[in-house]
Amino acid sequence: MSKNLTTELLSFANGQGADLAGVAELTQIAPEHILVSEGIKQRMKYAVAVAIRLSEAVLAEITDHPTKNYYHHYRMVNLALDQLGLRITRFLQERDFAAYPVPASQLLDWKNQKGIFSHKHAALQAGLGWIGRNNLLVTPEYGSQVRLISVLTDAPLEPSKPIRQDCGACRACLDVCPAQAIADDPAAFDHQRCYAKLDSFVRQHLVGQHICGVCVRTCSPKQVQDR
Numbered sequence: 620m621s622k623n624l625t626t627e628l629l630s631f632a633n634g635q636g637a638d639l640a641g642v643a644e645l646t647q648i649a650p651e652h653i654l655v656s657e658g659i660k661q662r663m664k665y666a667v668a669v670a671i672r673l674s675e676a677v678l679a680e681i682t683d684h685p686t687k688n689y690y691h692h693y694r695m696v697n698l699a700l701d702q703l704g705l706r707i708t709r710f711l712q713e714r715d716f717a718a719y720p721v722p723a724s725q726l727l728d729w730k731n732q733k734g735i736f737s738h739k740h741a742a743l744q745a746g747l748g749w750i751g752r753n754n755l756l757v758t759p760e761y762g763s764q765v766r767l768i769s770v771l772t773d774a775p776l777e778p779s780k781p782i783r784q785d786c787g788a789c790r791a792c793l794d795v796c797p798a799q800a801i802a803d804d805p806a807a808f809d810h811q812r813c814y815a816k817l818d819s820f821v822r823q824h825l826v827g828q829h830i831c832g833v834c835v836r837t838c839s840p841k842q843v844q845d846r
């Protein structure tokens with residue numbers, strides 16, 4: 620494992636626009652969260668997990684449904700994340716390592732909110748935050764107001780340490796969820812209820828993708844600091 624390479628890579632990611640970055644060891648992520656091809660799974664050892672902070676002001680306009688401006692912002696941040704993933708890929712390949720950027724928004728199974736690789740579980744293992752009652756990554760710095768990307772690699776990186784924090788006494792997102800999908804126990808999060816609500820937003824032509832933003836707006840930096 621190379622500490623220098625890891626430090627150089629994470630500081631490169633920060634310099635290229637990452638607000639948070641860390642390294643997860645793939646063996647620490649449950650297999651059901653890694654659905655990339657067998658060849659990639661065998662070859663790659665680590666995920667570089669990166670977060671970009673969302674605009675708190677754009678989120679603040681959300682009441683009980685997503686706004687058009689949030690939808691635009693969501694897509695632009697995904698684009699920025701994909702570009703950041705390409706730059707990290709280039710950094711690694713220039714040093715003769717393999718790099719596989721996982722797209723920022725890549726859900727295959729919308730109902731169960733699963734993609735080919737879980738950015739959230741990579742970020743959890745990379746020490747970026749914990750999984751909150753809202754079923755999203757919650758970071759100590761920005762709450763859930765971040766979006767994530769991962770680049771898988773065979774580079775000999777040093778994994779970051781997961782952080783030992785949780786939502787504590789906070790229950791702010793339980794009351795605001797328009798689907799009543801959020802429970803006291805994060806494991807009791809109701810994916811089907813959440814999906815049905817997101818689907819209703821698409822059917823009402825509010826947005827073109829299954830997004831919501833209500834619990835993301837609520838899980839703000841201040842909310843997390845005061846929890």
Ligand code: SF4
Pocket residue numbers: 753795796797798799800801812813814816817830831832833834835
């Ligand atoms: S995304 Fe919306 S519907 Fe789903 S848990 Fe959050 S607030 Fe509830």
Ligand code: SF4
Pocket residue numbers: 751752753754757762763786789790791792793837838839842843846
């Ligand atoms: S709003 Fe509070 S309870 Fe909900 S995910 Fe954020 S910290 Fe956890």
